[in-house]
Amino acid sequence: MANLINEAEVRNTWSPIIEEATGINESSKLAWMSEYCHNHKLYEDANIMALGTAGNIFGMGATSFPGGNKTAQGGAGDPGSGDKSPTLLPLAMQVAAQTIGLDLVPVVPMAGPMGLLSYLDFVYEGGKTAGSTTPTYIKFGDKDSTAEGNDVKVGTSRIDAKSIIRIVDALGDGEASISDRYTGAELVKALEDHIPGFSGADDDGNPFDRGVGEQTPDKVMGLSLFSKSVSAETFQVAAAVTREQVQDLKQFGVDAVAQVEAVLTNELTQSINNHILSTMRSIAGTANGLGFTIPGAGALTGGETIADQHRAILTSILAAANLIAQNGRRGAGNFAVVGGKMASALQSVAGFVAYPMANTVNQVAGSIYPLGSVAGINIYTDPSVDFDSGEVLVGRKGDGNGPGLVFMPYLMAESVQAIVEGTMAPKVAVKSRYALVQAGFHPQTQYEKFTVGGFRL
16 A cells, blocks of 8 residues: 555654553554554544434434445435444554454555555566567466477476466467467466576576576566555444443443443454454465374374373474475464464473473463464464364464455444433444455465364373
8 A cells, every 4th residue: 555654753653652551562563553543543533424424414313323335315225313433542452452363464554445455576577478578487277288389388386286388489470479379378476486497597497507698698587566456344243231231330330331342342353353364264275294183082102192292283383384484485484373272282382391392382371362482483372263173273474565364454443322212221333344355476375274183181
């Protein structure tokens, strides 16, 4: 997205306020939360009338919420009563602070309900698939696709299994571009699919002799900037309390409306967490060979102990992180998400001596969300999955410029308080609007998952 703000000034203004209010001091999180606060203030200063239409000028009338997605245009639908919808910054920061899923993805705040996400990638270029100048290499079809004429098949993409072709023949009659020769031709992405022969003398990647190198023109790589349009989607929930609850709970020092808001905030937080994690799990590759089942559903063999079995889980997490580094070529996985039983197993071997692995896992009961780190991989517990779940999700949080999921909040939490006509009881509605974007060519390379079966505590 276009950055039209002074980031240093925004951060200097808001970071101390956020840190004092939430206790958050992580640099990357303070950066995006400061930008969000800046956008939020602009939104509030604009004094937007979120509900109702310009026609609501004959007094306030009865309090009512808008009906679905309808508008008042043409007299159809319920436009709402026109009450101003306050977007409460403390509520928004509470959601942001409690949403662990935001620790797993880069966050790029949006200044409006629509925006552009830009990201970078490198390609083997030298030409275009849609132009008269042909690229040096293209990929198309599947792993069994063959080259035409004198063109040479040099390999298969390790990401999407398409054939990689080195273009030798110039465009012929009836060929306006290389796409006419190879239907669905696309440029080869340099980081995901390295081609040894691109910078060498032959397809095996051998170097040039000095004399040949002097007379051979350089092949060209291209830096491509891509933009993806995004729009905010919505989570929303409401709750009501009776006047008697508001009145009578005061004698116990309880603010009924504040308690309702806290419950609604928790509901939004869990919904956003689940959305992020379920999307990651749906696009994650399966880490072949990493999952294992303990023979006899927990039976030990030889001199093996339960601690040995639990220690093997750490190795599998490390292997999945390294697989992400190999597939995505942007770095190793840096977080893992597990269930409660798996978290307990990892806590039990935090100080395993026979084969020690650097970790900061907290062994205090209940301190399992987040858990700590293993070999530099932050471990989080997902309370929404079954306690006995053996699934492990491993991923890499990027910087928003490469492949992977990107979280783009517009309104982190918007709160509306109204008095219900008839009962005169307070009603609170909370809404969160954001976009969760799959960015880059191959976002799935940044996430792996595997299952540990049959283990016991």
